[in-house]
Amino acid sequence: MGLASPPASVEALVAELAPRPSRATRLARHPAALKTASFAAFLLLWELLGRGVDPIMLSYPTAILRAFPPMLASGELPRHTLQSLGPFAGGFGLAVAVGIPLGLLMGRYRPVEYALDWHVHALYATPRVALIPLLVLWFGLGLAVKVAIVFLTAVFPIILATYSGARNVSPQLTETAEAYGARPSQLVRKVLLPATVPYVIAGLRLGVGRAIIGMTLAELFTAVSGLGYLLVTYANSFATDRLFVPIVLLAALGAGLTEGLGWLQRRVAPWKESERQEG
């Protein structure tokens, strides 16, 4: 009598004997709840603060939400979103089409590497947004200048990532393939490309972020079309609730593309993850 019933298992005993977690540790057990609560608190605070100050200085979440439907209905938001997305897709596609082959050639052939690596590093270091006034001179104010700046901001991270990926392919892999009589085309398709893909995707992710920054800056500068144009227009007319709509869209575009590429990386190169765990 007086004895508590014995714990059912060793695990239960261990759990019973373990020191009681501190408050901080107990809180830390619910990361999702804490994160959601934190975000909700941020929105609530913004809402309360935003309603208190002049709407020109700081709008608030519900007002921004209300600004969405009229902008959608007038066709203004869809039109300018497309005028941003179109050149973005074009310029980024071009950067991929040029950057990956060039990076592979540089990683694979030493003369190509030596002929190009100074130029690539120099242009990578040049802040390409500084070129916007020059590009406007060359391409005018239309869509072409956006394609150009997206291409220029995205292509160098892609080249450098592919290049370092291709040169880091273990010689064991390539030599084995060659010893078994692989043709150059097979070597590229079956050994080099798969081994380089994780690097390429890392380059694409870096390129996406920079390309969005470049494109937005070009649109702010030319102020003719696209989400950047909407930013300028609403800022100049002090419509701060509407000003937040393109900001939210651009943030979503950046986060969505980066997350999508991360997902692709896990799908295409799952061995990369497992390799890291073993190491």
Next chain:
Amino acid sequence: MERERAAGGVAGAARGPARARVGWTGHALAIRVGSLVLVLAAWEWYGRRVDRIFLSYPTAIARAAWEMSVSGELPAAALTSLASLAAGFCLGIAVGVAVGFLMGRYRPIEYALDPLVNAFYSTPGTAILPLLMLWFGLGVTVKIVIVFAFTVFPVLVNTFIGVRDISAAHVDVARAFGASERQVTFKVLGPAALPFVATGVRLAVGRAIVGVIAGEFFTAMSGLGQLIVASGNAYDTDRLFVPIILLAVGGVGLTRAVEAVEARLARWKLSERAGG
């Protein structure tokens, strides 16, 4: 959150030691210099044939650079840009390190700030330019704020990862020997996280320069950014290239300086990895 860091490692690796395959290695410098000379010569030849408005050529740019330096215009503009860059960047590093440290050390803070940091980090800095102009006007302040906004997140995220991933054994041993929280902070966590902080700072250099240019394009009509816009508007292409090249050189110099610091700080880290 780790995208910048991962890709930064990639870019860093590209400058690593060359592979051991003989043949072309001896000609490396010759090919590089030859290629550079070829490009400059082609630019000079072609640039002299087309309209000066569209594309200047190297010797004209060099002449413009000399004139702008002698007149004092270029140094003055460079100093103006550098001042805002330094102020905003230092602020970004200070806040990034402090907040990143707290997030890495304390779980509740990590969970509370993580969604917000992610949201702000993925917002393109240029998208909030009009908002910042609305809040901070058109003076020097807005430039500093822009540089701060562009640089704080890479530093913050890398510091956070560095502090979070420090082996718990280090902290436990320090605690077992009676180290106070302050000693743990300055003698264990700080030194261990320093190389990560340096990586974050290196990644932020490029963004800091973009931030200054963006700020000078639209707001404070001063510095190298203003020189670029003014030269572009005047169709003065020789002078347009001078600040661009100066920015590129400055960017490379600054990155190399941070890399040197990073290599010094991470020396023990590399040897530890090799030993493990």
